[in-house]
Amino acid sequence: MNKNIWTVCLIGFSAIFQANAQLAITEVMTGEVDKNHPDWFELHNYGSSSMDLTGYSWNDDSHGGLSGADTAPFTGFSIAPNETIIVTEQKSPVIDAATFRAWWGISSSIKVVVLNSADPGLGDTSDSVRLWSTNIAALISNTNGLDLDQAPEFLVQRVDTIDIKTPGTDGRTITYNTNDGTYSIISTNGIAGAFQAATTADIGSPGIAPSPAPATITQVPASQTNTVGGTVSFSKAGYALPPLIYHWYFNNVPIDSRTPGVKLGYTNNISTITLTGIQTTNAGTYTVIAANGLENFTNSAVLTVNALPTAPSILSVTPQQDSFDAYLGQTVTFSVLTSGYPAPVYQWKTNNTNLSGETNSQLVISLSNTNQSGIYSVIVTNSSGSTNVTFTLNVTPVPNLVITEVMAGESTNNSNGDTSGHADWFELSNLGDFPVNLFGFKIDDSHHSLAQSVTVTNRATIHPGESVVFVQNMTPQTFRDWWGANLPPRVQIISYNGSGQGLSGGGDEVHVWNAATADVNDQVAGVSFLDSTGGISSFGFDPTVPNQTGFFGYTPDGLSVNGVNGAFIAAVGGDIGSPGAIVNLPRITSITQTNGGFQLSWVNQPDWNYAVQYKNNLSDANWTTLTNLASDSSSVFSIVDPTISIQRFYRVSLVP
Secondary structure, X not given: OOHHHHHHHHHHHHHHHHHHHOEEEEEEEOOOOOOOOOOEEEEEEOOOOOEEOOOOEEEOOOOOHHHHOEOOOOOOOEEOOOOEEEEEOOEOOEOOHHHHHHHHOOOOOOEEEEOOOOOOOOOOOOOEEEEEOOHHHHHOOOOOOOOOOOOHHHXXXXXXXXXXXXXXXXXXXXXXXXXXXXXXXXXXXXXXXOEEOOOOOOEXXXXXXXXXXXXXXXXXXXXXXXXXXXXXXXEEXXXXXXXXXXXXXXXXXXXXXXXXXXXXXXXXXXXXXXXXXXXXXHOEEEEEEEEOOOOEEEEEEEEEEEOOOEEEEEEEEEOOOOEEEEEOOOEXXXXXXXXXXXXXXXXXXXXXXXXXXXXXXXXXXXXXOHHHOEEEEEEEEEOOEEEEEEEEEEEEOOOOEEEEEEXXXXXXXXXXXOOOOOOOEEEEEEOOOOOEEOOOOEEEOOOXXXXXXXEOOOOOEEOOOOEEEEEEOOOHHHHHHHHHHHOOOOOOEEEEOOHHHOOOOOOEEEEEEOOOOOOOOOOOXXXXXXXXXXXXXXXXOOOOOOOOOOOOOOOHHHEOOOOOOOOEEOOOOOOXXXXXXXXXXXXXXXXXXXXXXXXXXXXXXXXXEEEEEEEOXXXXXXXXXXEEEEOOOOOEEEEEEOOOXXXXXXXXXXXX
């Protein structure tokens, strides 16, 4: 697409700017009482003209953005002024518009768009609904750098839903909150048009849209001064119903986000334009219009670009950790974002020795040998000065990390009205033979997205045979109080915070990446699981199954059982699990002859006792106990059998 055609597209966008702004997603249902019923959302036209929805696209938050969107769900549908339509998954027993209307007992005059399948679908822990206008189709074949996962110029609306696992919210829709612009009002029967469905206990108001809500502007762009080569951002934030759509201009010309160094973004009711590597030509007036078809708000800010010589400065670095582990077979990328004038030059070093030809802002290393461990640094220089950044890289073999347990349906977090607030958690175990540094690890659920992951900031190490518990939005002490005295006393508990990483009791995933990962498929551990049972059982790992890499799923063998493989009943709530204590059967690593007999060594299992037994002949009927030992904090345990017998056969057993 040439510049003239693109300009025409922008003019076309401006022409329909007000039209798109009159649309609003007004209600979302993601957690039905009967899980066989489908998720759905409601779309309302607050404008004065009819709109043809043919070609509009939608997606949720975990199916690849626009590239994975449903691009033809609305073919042949239009939405009249003040009309409401329902968009629903196709999922038995709701297979067409008539069965949806029968479910809710609504009028046959209400339009219902039935999608071709259950995907994209909506998660009942948190998710989003994104709707794009018809302009998208013309851009897919020639994006030239446009961020199509967000496509903010053409985003009609994004709705981020709350966690409907919150007690008392199951089976109820969520609607717009005029106090903060979020979708967090839980429908109540008889209020704001909400009613109970005809055939289930679900509560919502499909086909009944709320009145428009006036706009509240919470942030406007401020004028800035920066230097040549720097990075600047302008933001505007606000909320209304129908939602505000933002359009940015530079010196009264629509901004083309496909221009190198320009990025438009929209999240949490905030629209942002970011300029990197700015030049004097970027100086001028930046204007943003926020409109929703009913109201318009215009604000401007001035960017002044300082072209005087300035020494280099570091704006950001990747990775953010200055010391981290990476694994053989991975590719590590170091990069720095800098400012300074004249433009800085770069020289990368390893152990203070220049790397030939590595004179860009980025250094990429493919790891094939542990000898590549060391100190990596970059010197950033221009005529006014210099600065540097240093990273410490430790290269190790790929660790044997396994997610050995997940709890996604706590007894105190279901719909029984209990508000004690216990949280989802999972257990990561080191089944290998060397320690693993967890600092900088990333965690996500079914999004399977590095961009949406949360980062571990704890300076924690997981040793061989050790299990670490990761718990969402709960302090380690609160977790210990929940599980009580049976929790292994030395277990590490790591808290992580992220509204989008909650685990669904109706089935979900857990993905873990190390700090060096840049490829979403290069995870160090991951698991998928099916429904939890009764809100109190966790999914367990069975050490007696050879080469197990995941859970059995929804079977008796896949659920924790009190008294089996270390599982116990929590002190509060009656939950059953074995957090921090996978029964890792001892593995003898060596038997060597000494002057006093034989020395046995094995991988240590913390918080257990050992029974060391022997036979002088395998045909002997019974094993004889040599000694009983209590484990300690070491990763490998050793004892000496002072026997002078010619031969002996040994076994080591765990004793709780």
